[in-house]
Amino acid sequence: METKVKLKVLRELMQQKGINAWIVPSGDPHQSEYVADHWKARAWISGFSGSAGVCVITSDKAGLWTDSRYWLQAASELEDSGIELFKMFSPGVPDYQTWLLDELSDGAVLGFDGSLLSVREVTAISKRLSSKNISLSYGEDLTGMIWQDRPAIPQEPAMMLAEEYAGESVTSKIERVRTEMQKNLVDYHVISALDEIAWLFNIRGKDVKYNPVVISNAFLSKDGVNLFVNKTKLNDELIAFMKTCGVTIFHYEDILGYLAGLEADKKVLIDPGKVSQKIKDAINCQVQEGKSIVTYLKAIKNQVEQEGIRQAHIQDGAALVSWIFWMKQQVGKIELDEYTAGEKLGEFRAEGDKFQGLSFTPIIGFRGNGAIVHYSAKPDTARKIEPGGILLVDSGGQYLNGTTDVTRTFSLGNITEEERYYFTLVLAGHIDLARAVFPKGTSGAMLDAYTRTPLWREKKNYGHGTGHGVGHFLGVHEGPQNISPKSIYPILPGSVTTDEPGMYLEGKFGIRTENILICQTLETTEYGEFCCFETVTLCPISRELINKDMLTSEQIAWLDNYHAMVFEKLSPLLEPDVTEWIRKETLPL
């Protein structure tokens, strides 16, 4: 079907159902960052294939809202579709709710699939549109009704993550969640976030690209645990194991019916940002909205997870260093572009014995493309990589023992003083965060100041956050903590966060240096518990791009120390010529 035909069929159905406008968001029923094809309804109906965006259809108009990363792509993919492109966050461009307030008349009905929006999102929409007395209809999935050849829900086999990697038994995790449930005075807890379920049950899967999760929902009570998952995903060993943990397996689809059968006087905890409106509506007893318990437990990595993360970074660092050496050797000699270079990097990573796949689409930007923050090279439009200029590479892998995310910027020749200046400014900020000493519980906002200060002094800044939480063989982005100007959440011992300041000069180059940091307790004094960061990412930081005069002696000492660790940990895994190269790269400045 063409987009125009799809819209026509949808509009007929909307009219039949008495719905005046229909929203098709990008999400899935688990509020996932990466979505299985089965839920790519927005891409299907609009023809726009980017990962972020929302499509809204009224009886005579249709709009697609997406951010600047996708404007070119969306304009091309929406051509002749009858869908207008709205450039999100552009001055004068209304957001879709403002647009709906204009388009819909008083008393209109707005519809969407209630499983695709979180309770928080639906509450916000409802509040926003209340001034016009607009009612919401989200019981039925109209898009699904007309979607022929819709891909099935993924049915990839799940695997057990052994305790030698997870570091804590399922039984112990369940007990800890129950303790928090008691503190929250709730009887039940529904969990929809796939990474939370994977952590709680020590399972991993392949249902979703980049995130090793199993599509499912979980339900905990004081004495029972139910996992709602397609049983074909679980082998006999896993089923037996779940039984020993007291976990009852239900069909994935059974969750709604199960929730409808709860005793009316009980209380269920749900996280409004992580559970769909459809789940909430199915609950037939009291609902208490609150923070998801697993988010906070999962964020603090145990000693086994931490050691796994260190080990994963040795494999990952060896692959990245080998690739950088290879790139420096091959540039100008063979045909290379941003896309093929990324494929080659993937091959190096795949050599690791614990490698399980990439943790996200690599961002490889040469010269001016490095300045496009969310750039992702496509095979047909990737830029040729030639001698001269700098290359920004942001990439990561999934390993049985951890998740990596690392950015390096390195030169392919002809370094300019301007590049050195910006590279060193960014590095100074990176180091000041990495070597910070701070009281336990210091907020991400306060720590963000460390990274930006060298740039601020030069009246410069970068437009993104400084760091995000990272999972343990799970999502490369996870909460609750992050390091950014607005982050009030405390940074706690055992949490894992990136340190990735950058500078982007449009049309010229992009610079970013990213390592993963584990927060560790340093010392407890009469003034409280003080923390520091342990850097686990292992890859030399391009010395040829450093202007040593711009660094303090403390910053230089940190870098020399870091480089010594990189050499010590990586050299045993490297080919002799690579070892020889990083020996020079990691000498004291």
Place this chain on the structure above:
Amino acid sequence: METKVKLKVLRELMQQKGINAWIVPSGDPHQSEYVADHWKARAWISGFSGSAGVCVITSDKAGLWTDSRYWLQAASELEDSGIELFKMFSPGVPDYQTWLLDELSDGAVLGFDGSLLSVREVTAISKRLSSKNISLSYGEDLTGMIWQDRPAIPQEPAMMLAEEYAGESVTSKIERVRTEMQKNLVDYHVISALDEIAWLFNIRGKDVKYNPVVISNAFLSKDGVNLFVNKTKLNDELIAFMKTCGVTIFHYEDILGYLAGLEADKKVLIDPGKVSQKIKDAINCQVQEGKSIVTYLKAIKNQVEQEGIRQAHIQDGAALVSWIFWMKQQVGKIELDEYTAGEKLGEFRAEGDKFQGLSFTPIIGFRGNGAIVHYSAKPDTARKIEPGGILLVDSGGQYLNGTTDVTRTFSLGNITEEERYYFTLVLAGHIDLARAVFPKGTSGAMLDAYTRTPLWREKKNYGHGTGHGVGHFLGVHEGPQNISPKSIYPILPGSVTTDEPGMYLEGKFGIRTENILICQTLETTEYGEFCCFETVTLCPISRELINKDMLTSEQIAWLDNYHAMVFEKLSPLLEPDVTEWIRKETLPL
């Protein structure tokens, strides 16, 4: 009447009114920091004279909750009163609401004077006690009914603050408030905060100690402005002036009746943190709770106010420097204690031709007393000041053109390396904030990190905020901005905030260095508008307490530059011997 008798009379009245517990807070109907004697009901009923605390009386028990500053004093003042002291924030000590939940039975009635608690406070109490079905009764002031010889509401004359000091006309300020009211879609706005009213009407008064305000309420509509104030406070000139500004004067007591007469379909904006529950209850139309508009306008000082603040600091600095010199000359020669030294400092300040009084009770702590953060010397218990040891002095004045607040720590001989070490750590943090460069709108929390970093690196910290907003010939503490680990409010150009890190070694000494900073725009680049701080406080920072090796060259350069400015601005006002002294004190390090 003795406390016991007062409690007996109150309990009889409570029984008569069907009230099971009665709260007597410390506040006034304007949520003031400093309270006129008329509203010192808590001090009257309990006998505890400290500035902070709350008294709760049930039919058979009575408790007083206050923080650690007042535990000794309260224990002594409450002796034989029948009131139990609860040490607020001590481990295991319930707050008064938790205590009430224990003491009151289901369905009990809790009473208090609704004019003394803000809407926000009453909402919190109500929410907290809802689990026990406790209802609130706050229409009558039982304490007032039994309070014989209650001091009258102050009737001090008000004065007009000329535009040469205020920098903006009343008409212009009213228009700006109205513009914001329109944006908030409200018809009316009630203002109860006395400093907000003083700012809006360019009036000052003497009703309250330390805060030059006039007890009153204000009401704005689209075309009218009412000031509810005792008319005897206004001279003919002020009455005439108010008339030209379109301001109608009502009696102070008329506000409740006036609000009761508003048209039911109109909407009134009130700040729930600044308006009393009694005011809210009187409003006979829709209430919209939101941030007080004047708070935000008042925080950004205009050019005239800023220049006035600079000038006020010259007078204030000259007084403080002259006093420090005098102290250093006299110590060991004449009888001196923390209290008499403070009196003498007040005499030096009073010589300024624009001086209007102190801005708060000076904190003068010698040796170990300097480590008591909120220490205030009393005539009978003040410590003798002798040669040897360091003195912490935190003080400030009100001037027609500005408010000051400055802390210096200086030596009276026998300096130890330990004192130098802590003094320099604190100074390094002070300087790093003073010389910060940051994007407009950076939060107070991010800036707080600057001051603490040198201390954190040594695994040390201080337990108070780094800085508070300061008024222009108004409250020495004002919002909305502050610099502290939890402050998400942005620091904006024109705002005035203190920079006052410290270190406190129990029983040994306290150190704090405090200057007032005005946020200024530095430069707008492609990365946005960048700001810096202008330091306006003028007083040398004790060079004898500095360990120069602990400062960076940038910190030393800042200090040398600051000292040069101090000498240049103060020396014309000083006696020759003082000038000669500060010439040496302000030489480059």
